[in-house]
Amino acid sequence: MAISTMHDTEADAVYVTLAAGASVRTVDFGPGTLVDVDAAGRPLGIEVLRPHREWPVAAIGERFALDAGTLDTLASIGDSFRRACSISDAFRSLDLTPLARVPC
Template sequence: MELSYDLDADAMYLHATDVPVARTVEVDSGTMVDVADDGSVVGIEIVTPARNWPIDRLLAEFDISAEATTLLRSLYQNASPEAFTASGSGSGSAVILPFRDVRTTNSGSVAVAL
């Protein structure tokens, strides 16, 4: 499982598995779930993660692993404008997330292996 955060788009993506995506379900205007043929969740994208996003609906409607559920609940509890704020601009900017080991990439996104 990997969590990435795109500084420019202000979007978080939880990549749960390497299974091919069969379809994408829009839960709300800023929450999309990539689903495999068997109905399992491949990934979840949350645009503007500092907002109130539909975590209860995600957990009720989709087959999300226990590990991903724990992570999503942790992120949701820590969601605030300060938790997802970039300092600086352009590639290599720092971002504050509720994790100990966060690395920025040259493309301006942040990746955390979980």
């Protein structure tokens, strides 16, 4: 299964699906980062509230022994949210607020 994302703009949250399966518990990685795991302890998905902030990718990768490709993908997804926030901030500084729709 390919990694996929779902962004809920109203909740200001993103869910990254890593694998198919039934979640049996959720591991908390600090405020706003939750990892759903299956019965074998494998990560199925990651929910990040306020995704424009730094994500604890290294800690998640270490805890679940994620491969380098998955870690790179997670870092890239997080970077894309932070980049969007930087662009939004630039528009706000130019007083182009109607164009800046990213909640940072």
